[in-house]
Amino acid sequence: MDQHPTASRFKTTSWTLIVRARGSADDLEQLLGMYWSPCYAFLRRQGHSSHDAQDLTQGFLTEIVLERDLIKRADPERGKFRSFLVSALSKFVIDEYRKDRGRDGKRTRVMVPKDPLVLALAEPNTAEDPAQAFERQWAATVLDIAMCRLEESCNREGLGQHWIAFEARVKGPAVYGTEPASIDSLLKALDASGPEEISSMLHTVKRKFRSIYRDVVAETIVDPDQLDEELQQLREFLSIG
Numbered sequence: 567m568d569q570h571p572t573a574s575r576f577k578t579t580s581w582t583l584i585v586r587a588r589g590s591a592d593d594l595e596q597l598l599g600m601y602w603s604p605c606y607a608f609l610r611r612q613g614h615s616s617h618d619a620q621d622l623t624q625g626f627l628t629e630i631v632l633e634r635d636l637i638k639r640a641d642p643e644r645g646k647f648r649s650f651l652v653s654a655l656s657k658f659v660i661d662e663y664r665k666d667r668g669r670d671g672k673r674t675r676v677m678v679p680k681d682p683l684v685l686a687l688a689e690p691n692t693a694e695d696p697a698q699a700f701e702r703q704w705a706a707t708v709l710d711i712a713m714c715r716l717e718e719s720c721n722r723e724g725l726g727q728h729w730i731a732f733e734a735r736v737k738g739p740a741v742y743g744t745e746p747a748s749i750d751s752l753l754k755a756l757d758a759s760g761p762e763e764i765s766s767m768l769h770t771v772k773r774k775f776r777s778i779y780r781d782v783v784a785e786t787i788v789d790p791d792q793l794d795e796e797l798q799q800l801r802e803f804l805s806i807g
Contacts, residue, residue, distance in 0.1 A: 603688040611699035705803040732771035
């Protein structure tokens, strides 16, 4: 089962995508999908109920990002796009509470994840402030994109069994908090010759993951000199080494 069904559609996370989204409905949909969960997590940590956070996220993406064309005002020279987005989201929430809260029910619908698991995974840590919740969910989205690319790469290169071992032993515990599969269970499931073969499989996929993850993160920044700093920040939010 695809735990994050939208992630498999993410082919790029670069500023190039943001520029393309200014004139492409498909690229804009992809971009909105990437930022839905971080915006939702931010609003949840501001104290909004799940229903209100969904409604505000939907309203922000529709009224500000789409109708007011926020994408055209984004400028890579001014820093990270997500910082620009958080600032706009904060202003939107303030403006909403200054308005009459009555709605006519005609607000344009922006996609809201229907999978309960996707919403559950977007719920922030209760110890975080709104900005931290946004950053953690963004980090999770980047990790998800990297994992999808890793799976595609393994399948393309005939490393399907390697991926199964990695998913059961590493991805599940790291992303979803599941118990890692035992070596004995993997030996049986994969008909491996011994623990050394399983260890070799895991080492191969971990090496591929580090390379792919670095590439994905590099696509989200403008200045290559910021890559190591960005990697460190994302690892801290995800608590991964």
